[in-house]
Amino acid sequence: MMENKSIGERITQLRQQAGLTQEELAIKCNVATRTIQRIEANQVSPRVYTLRILSEALGADLISTDQSATRNHSKGYVLLWYMRDLFNFKTNRMKKISILSTTALSLFLAIFLISGTSPEKEKSIRIEKPQSGIKVIYDENNKLELIEVVFSQLHSLDTLVQMQADLRKYDIELNYRMLNFTDEGLLKGIEYYASDGHSSGSAGIPKMKEQTFGFYFNYSGKKFNDNSFCIGNCWETNPKNSSN
Structure with a gap:
């Protein structure tokens, strides 16, 4: 045999x-x-x-x-x-090329899936110059984490009034103590007061330029520009703010 x-x-x-x-x-x-x-x-x-x-x-x-x-x-x-x-x-050239291609694709998919399902990374609040208007950030449990409000030369009286109404939904009081507008009806200067019942403050700028003025309330428990509350020019290296 x-x-x-x-x-x-x-x-x-x-x-x-x-x-x-x-x-x-x-x-x-x-x-x-x-x-x-x-x-x-x-x-x-x-x-x-x-x-x-x-x-x-x-x-x-x-x-x-x-x-x-x-x-x-x-x-x-x-x-x-x-x-x-x-x-x-x-x-067996073609067979080996097929095996290598399949192996490479499998490895790529495995790396992609592992990176996408890695242990939860420590969450952090981004420190960057925000866009004009209101930004609201929630965590993965739908818990309010951060509210940012930024004023700019793009705002008109209507949008400023709407911002007041929107912030009331989050129990935030926003009062304007002074408003100046250009001939086109756009924001030129502002003085304002903000409070959430726990933290409050006031700030202002007589002439809007390139500065980013506004305020934020940070409820995440993490530091954000070393403050849980800031009002004024909050997104500079050394933010100046006035709080009560």
Whole structure:
């Protein structure tokens, strides 16, 4: 039976069944003809690498049944050989490219999923120059975290009145002590007072320029520009504010 044959006899039988000469098999496996001759004559015990390429060329598994070869190679060595062979495009080029492409895509997706489901990072309040108007930030539990109000030259009397109404929804009182407008009806200067019942203050600027004036209430418990409440030019390096 074929299982009782030596590895040399098995290779000879498989080669003949495939209709190959020793020279043709050697060319197909990219080895010397003398190597094929010595293996078939059982003069040498083929390495796992050689058995692998012979298996591919002859369409048979010569590795798992050749105990004389596999017992001399550790699992780590076999794994290393498979990895090296995977990048050898001289044989089964398209199959190996497909395997590598699938592996790379799987690794990319795994990294993406891991980064997206990593342990919860410490939340922080961004310290940056805000946009004009009202910004309200909630945490993941829908708890109010921050309210920012910023005045700019884009505001008209109507938008300022609307801001007062919107802030009442959050129990914030906003009073204007002085308002100046340009001929076009846009905000030129402002003095104002803000309070949430716990913190309050007033500030003003007679002529709006590039400064960012307004106020914020920080309810997150985290520091935001070193304050839980600020009114005035709050988004500068050293904000100036007036609070009561």
